[in-house]
Amino acid sequence: MTTRILMSGNEAAARGALDAGCKALFAYPITPQTEIMEHMAKELPKVGGVYLQVEGEYAAIYMTYAASLTGERVMTASSGCGLALMSEGISYCHAADAPLVIVDVSRLGPGIGTGGQHGQSDYRMVVHGGGNGGYHSIVLAPADCQETYDTVQLAFYLADKYRIVVMVLTDFMIARSEELVETRRLEFGPLPAKDWALKGKANKGGRFDVHRGGQTWATTVDYFTEHQELYRKIEASEIRFETYKTEEADFLLTAYGSMANVCHRAVDLAREQGLKVGLFRPISLWPFPVTELRALARKSGKVLVVEDCEGQYVDDVRCAVEGQVPVHLLGIWGRHNKTAWGVIHPERVLEEVTSLYGK
């Protein structure tokens, strides 16, 4: 019998982590992420896990990094400026091939922004990285509470499979929506043993491990070539996306996360009017479904990106489409009012589609 529980997207992220066997959360409160911490604070002690509200996001990422080197599944969560503070630490995690999960509940705007209201402007920082040195995190963007729960479990699996940082990018709308979520531990397959974990050499037959980042002076270039090989392997196996009514479509909407839900409804509205509109939703933002998006864009002939910020995801779409078809953007100016609580409604998306359709 399946269990379905009414929960928010943030609670879904926390429950997904716990059901994946996450044993620690080190984090600092920030809206709109805090409910993840609040749930973990209650639940982790019950399963013998480690929960610690730390002195800032720097400490959160470095503690998560160190904890991951003990071989346990661990995570942290943040938003906007908090994630920006973690950038250096994320870079260190990549240098040391530390497998861990970071949930980012996107904020809007630079600096303190809107103080944690809705928006999708963490995209560039999460997908293209704020840290130094050149790295890729796997980035997954669920669109609802169930998918958030499932995706966090997948994130832990991918982190362990590739020894890499996996980021789950949600936003206020997903985090604060409540839905019935079916809870069960997902099985993804076997994983390599963590024989590199720090547990004291007496527990490892006298062998000791030195973790100080992948680069040494003698093998600097090897670090980069090995990681490029890893990235190509991930690109070949971990592309995830969803399409909706794209067969015979002659107009392509594309959006990720909560804006994909808005576009989903806009497709239905357009179809009611006889407009052959389809939707492409990337789930993995890195690796990005470049060829799949390009093929659909070419077939449709026209692309409209919808994202609730000034335009960040649109850059990746333009890069994928390579100028072969026009790419338009409906950004934050599409909100129904000018406030921090304004929303881009499906009707507004339809209006934009109509103005571009057939031209």
Place this chain on the structure above:
Amino acid sequence: MVSKTNEVKVYGKPRMRTDFPLPQCAGCHGPLLGKIISEVLEEMDLDGKTIAVAGVSCCAPGRLGDLAWDVMGGAHGPTVAEAVAIKRMRPDAFVIASAGDGEIGAIGIQYFMHAMLRGDKITTFMVNNACYAATGGQLAPTTLLGTVTTTSPYGRSADNEGYPLHAAELAAHIKGVAYSARVAVYSPAAFQSAKKCIRKAFQKQLDRVGFGFVEVVSGCPTNWGVQPTGLGKYIEEKMLPEYPLGIFKDVDSIA
């Protein structure tokens, strides 16, 4: 070869010391700290359960594989936070953090303070050589007033750069701290006394009393511009008046 059973080994390198070449400058006191830590860990039979976090500083022992222990090379600053996380994940491991005065006293002082406030049950070493040594002798929080460094070309002034950090005295005022001492390794007597303090600091972690802290006054011939043979005189005349050796806190329980 004939075995000479009446011979007793009285001195040698610690078992933990690997063949990895020491990267420090000739005369640096840093490797002596690694030596004491190794000796005490071996005497207390702790090396097998030790997990160390060695910071980004030229004197943090064991970062490069020069000591046979499970070790994480910390980032510059959060070494103490990283050690805290490892101890929380593996409470039965013996966890050591070691870093320089720049790391613990400047960029990482937040992690240092909060680990002490929480009374995290780890042992932290701060190497005080009054400069940023790995980057070539810049001003550190511990640089003595008046000292010329590459980034204080007119000498450290109280007006501009403020006063030297007294980390061991600071730690002693914080409730979560079980042990705080300042030691040095410039002479055999200082070395032996440092060893006693380090053993005591380790015992606090084993007894789960609280945070243990040992500040180590360490000679840096390269950046001080002093011959290795002159380090003892320099330390006694310049460093110790500002940084007196001693035990500033030693409690068996924190109520």
